[in-house]
Amino acid sequence: MDPRGGRREPTMRDVAALARVSTKTVSRVINDLPGAGPEVVERVREAARTLGYRPNLTASSLRRSDRRSATIGVLFEDLSNPFDAALLRAVEDHARRHGVLVLAGSSEDDPALQRELLASLATRRVDGMVVMAAGGHQDALQRERERGTPMVLVDRPPTFDGTDSVTTTNRDSSRDAVLHLAGRGHRRIAFLGDRQTLWTSCERYTGYLEGLAHAGLTLREDLVRTDLHGPDAAETATAALLDRHEPPTALFTAQNLVTVGAMRALRDRDLHHRVALIGFDDFPLADMLQPGVTVLRQDVPALGRRAAELVFARIDGDRSEPTHAVIPATLIHRGSGEIPPPADGTR
Amino acid sequence: MDPRGGRREPTMRDVAALARVSTKTVSRVINDLPGAGPEVVERVREAARTLGYRPNLTASSLRRSDRRSATIGVLFEDLSNPFDAALLRAVEDHARRHGVLVLAGSSEDDPALQRELLASLATRRVDGMVVMAAGGHQDALQRERERGTPMVLVDRPPTFDGTDSVTTTNRDSSRDAVLHLAGRGHRRIAFLGDRQTLWTSCERYTGYLEGLAHAGLTLREDLVRTDLHGPDAAETATAALLDRHEPPTALFTAQNLVTVGAMRALRDRDLHHRVALIGFDDFPLADMLQPGVTVLRQDVPALGRRAAELVFARIDGDRSEPTHAVIPATLIHRGSGEIPPPADGTR
DNA sequence: GTAGATTACGTCAACGTTGACGTAGGAGGA
DNA sequence: TCCTCCTACGTCAACGTTGACGTAATCTAC
The missing domain is CATH 3.40.50.2300 (Response regulator)
Incomplete structure (x- = not known):
């Protein structure tokens, strides 16, 4: 049971010797190539079996013309x-x-x-x-x-x-999400996103902007937080947004860990039933939370x-x-994205 | 931009030719082995750089004595x-x-x-x-x-x-979970587990039995459901248990997907605040659910x-x-495992 | 000044496999 | 009968690399 203790993997040469054929013939049999008679095939197979021979893909791919390593x-x-x-x-x-x-x-x-x-x-x-x-x-x-x-x-x-x-349809789906929120009457929709060096983050932000524009809403830069890497940064940023005197009535979180952080902040303030939320990326159990989390699900x-x-x-x-x-992403309605803004416009 | 279109990966031989040394010397330089003078080293490095040479680990591991493929x-x-x-x-x-x-x-x-x-x-x-x-x-x-x-x-x-x-401490931790439930006063604790062909499932079941025994509870086989593969099977089984005339007051779910299924069944019946639940394996957002899901977390x-x-x-x-x-698993108290049984013993 | 060690290379073969090619023997056709 | 073609093998070299070993030149020590 030592690591390769004294043993050596059998090679084609070993099989060839036992079957009294050339290594080339062994190669033919192993690779199911023509040019070997039935009884030789059987002899080689038998020898390979008794020795426990297994081909060495490393050597094979070195020599083969296609050079594939599979x-x-x-x-x-x-x-x-x-x-x-x-x-x-x-x-x-x-x-x-x-x-x-x-x-x-x-x-x-x-x-x-x-x-x-x-x-x-x-x-x-x-x-x-x-x-x-x-x-x-x-x-x-x-x-x-x-x-x-x-x-x-x-x-x-x-x-x-x-x-x-x-x-994924990052931009279009993000725009749809924002339009979905705007369609419910939201006018202060915040954007929370991951690092702007990531293309997906930028696209989703652009989609957010497009959504605002289509809905006739003006961008409020104070409702935009980017470069949130990980749930903790997202939580802090969301908390800060919510504690403003004119807080957002809806959040669009552009990445799954950001969504998690935002949800924590909402829950801390017991606002998860009052502030709408749509997240990019689905996650397990999103439907089991209360309210269920509306998300853009990538396929x-x-x-x-x-x-x-x-x-x-x-x-x-x-x-x-x-x-x-x-590949198109789909908006999955689960509740959090369907929360309307407060009637008085404040909260 | 074709796949390897006409190109060929440069080899040590190419580098050797350009640097006007032997392939062996190139090998020494590439592997930082002694036996090459400073200016030769520089020449070889330069040649390797201009050719874009990269060692072929396949060939190397074939020839090396240690045979490592890394x-x-x-x-x-x-x-x-x-x-x-x-x-x-x-x-x-x-x-x-x-x-x-x-x-x-x-x-x-x-x-x-x-x-x-x-x-x-x-x-x-x-x-x-x-x-x-x-x-x-x-x-x-x-x-x-x-x-x-x-x-x-x-x-x-x-x-x-x-x-x-x-x-993981499958058995001991499962026992602890059951004792935790029994300590809250539960006497009808159900077991829901994955396939019994899996060692972990068996161990967890054994731990469940040990827990019952330590708590002085008798095993009620009608509260045991095994071989639940995936959330759907778990949900169905849990539903059946809950619909009995003497339903369990607590559930021990022995695998993460089983936990998910059980939670769905509980929620369907709006029992998630009344029936206790401890699951094996932590999962993201377990703390965000209501109640938070008490779990055994593996390290x-x-x-x-x-x-x-x-x-x-x-x-x-x-x-x-x-x-x-x-490796020890830890019981994380989040609420669902701390729900007491109903005062009247029914529900 | 010379034995002996050390340094800086080079040469050769081999790792396990397969492509190219060779060959012996038999089948088939004219 | 002889030539051709086919089948079932074998031989050889090479894939890219490195271990074993050789060697010439230089250095060290007394």
């Missing part, structure tokens, strides 16, 4: 975030159908770490990558792409040309599937123009 | 489950410190799929594995282990000898860290006796 890299922001986790799972499912395994990493939205992980993947010669680009410069991604590595960006599009992407399985389809197409040599797939 | 395999039940995702992240963090990447897969608690993924990992010659064993026979795992592959089982211990494991970061430490120790040749680490 492995793709997945670089997301944080694999423990439910959104990222669900996306990983979706990609993994499709990869499995292609006989491909997934090397996964969390870049923590840190360009340096992302660069490092990218290099690690490259060093392992993955066949392709599915990447959630970290904020800031994408030059490491671009360089990798320019070397010809098949790559699909998810959740955030590339800032450079020639690369496929799969994103995560579709995002993952599309991303996987695109990488595999590129890996298989598809050279058509880059695709920028956009 | 990759470990992680085989969990479902990477999109928050518990699994958090665990993956914890393992990944520690792996990164060792310069190791993670090949991740979901076995869906299906032994056949697990066996297949195991073979895939083996074929790629991972240095070690962290596995959440699928229910049923573990013979595929055992065979892999007997070949000498460093392996650590998480969440569920091996049914065979000689393998490290990291688990996921500790589980992941310990698992990673153990695999890496084995990979580094540690041959000491197998370790079976047990």
